[in-house]
Amino acid sequence: MGAATLRICKNCNVESHEISGLFNYLRSDCPKLLTTAASHMRDICIVKEHPHLSKYLGVSGQDHAFVGIVPGMPFNFTPSMPYDHIMHSAAEGTLKWECKHMLKTLFASKPSDEFYHYISLDGSAQEISFNTLISKDFNWPEVPSLTLQTLITP
């Protein structure tokens, strides 16, 4: 490996040949990453005592590794995985759960009702499921906000 392959770690500004582990711009042994990983040692201790929490905390029983958060990830254990899990927890996990319960609490008549009604532009009543409402195929911007008023109707 020649000198030309020396690169600067974006995290600690140290030149290294070892930049290959994470998105190709961080040293695999970057001390800042290791320091940050150390802040999760408490989580690892929790999982050691309560193994059933591992799926929530994203930590394996081993001291040095974090379990793969998402199947098919292109790299193996890195200390950065907790942050990736944060993004998933914030953007996919808790958000969806809370959205569903927020709609039920504020708009739905029955807690078990999975369907909502709205009036389309031509005046006809439409039924829409929660899963459709949050799916990427649902063209949300085309639903005028006025029609959402009927979400509160039983």
Place this chain on the structure above:
Amino acid sequence: MLTFARYSIVALSPYVNEEDPTWLCWCNHVHFVEFASKNSFSWEDIVQMNHLVLQHHSLFNQVYPGEATPKFHWLLHMALDIWWNGPLKHVSCMRFEVPDLTPNHNLNLIR
């Protein structure tokens, strides 16, 4: 889901009581998810995001008692992790999930 979340505050706010803790909790959640997706952060941004997370957790326990999962613990790390490592977007694997979209879509079609 994120599209709905982003539009929800503007679209639904005329029809809800904006002082309702359920609504405030949802708004806090959407706001800090927006913050987590930013490309750059100032110190004030990080402080504000940390405040939003703490406020959200407090409201969530009030609105949905007993429903908090260990996932909420991870959100408490967010501000410090951004301070040490930069925007979370740079260490998210969502970009790497994109190649999975096509096979997932095909599987849904034949399911």
